[in-house]
Amino acid sequence: MDKVTNAKTQFRIKQWTKIIQACQASEMTIASWCAQHNVNVKSYYYWLKKLRTLACENKTLPVAQSEQPIIVPLSLKPSTVATVAITIHLPVASIDIHQGASREIVETVLAVLRTSC
Numbered sequence: 444m445d446k447v448t449n450a451k452t453q454f455r456i457k458q459w460t461k462i463i464q465a466c467q468a469s470e471m472t473i474a475s476w477c478a479q480h481n482v483n484v485k486s487y488y489y490w491l492k493k494l495r496t497l498a499c500e501n502k503t504l505p506v507a508q509s510e511q512p513i514i515v516p517l518s519l520k521p522s523t524v525a526t527v528a529i530t531i532h533l534p535v536a537s538i539d540i541h542q543g544a545s546r547e548i549v550e551t552v553l554a555v556l557r558t559s560c
Contacts, residue, residue: 456497459490531556 466476466487477484529540538556540549 455490456494460494463487463491463494 462480462482466473466480466482469476471479473487474484476482477487526542527539528542528544529538531538531540533556538552540552
């Protein structure tokens with residue numbers, strides 16, 4: 444591909460990227476948006492497919508100049524690491540019961556200890 448053709452293709456890719464982004468950002472249907480902005484619907488879908496194909500081929504697509512980076516707030520939850528509430532030392536084993544253990548777990552552990560000790 445010669446330089447002029449390459450430049451023309453890159454220009455059209457940038458132009459159609461902006462058009463498609465504007466259409467998708469609107470709350471209108473594609474047909475309504477295209478009619479309102481004097482864009483041929485078949486051309487819209489042709490370029491949408493072309494841009495998606497370029498993206499799938501890992502070729503870099505231009506970013507519209509008006510596009511701003513998105514900042515997503517991140518909130519960290521406190522650590523959910525359970526702390527040991529009870530430790531039972533036996534000659535053959537040690538048993539740790541963590542804080543927040545259910546009543547059923549504690550009762551089961553104690554029942555097993557009664558039968559084995």
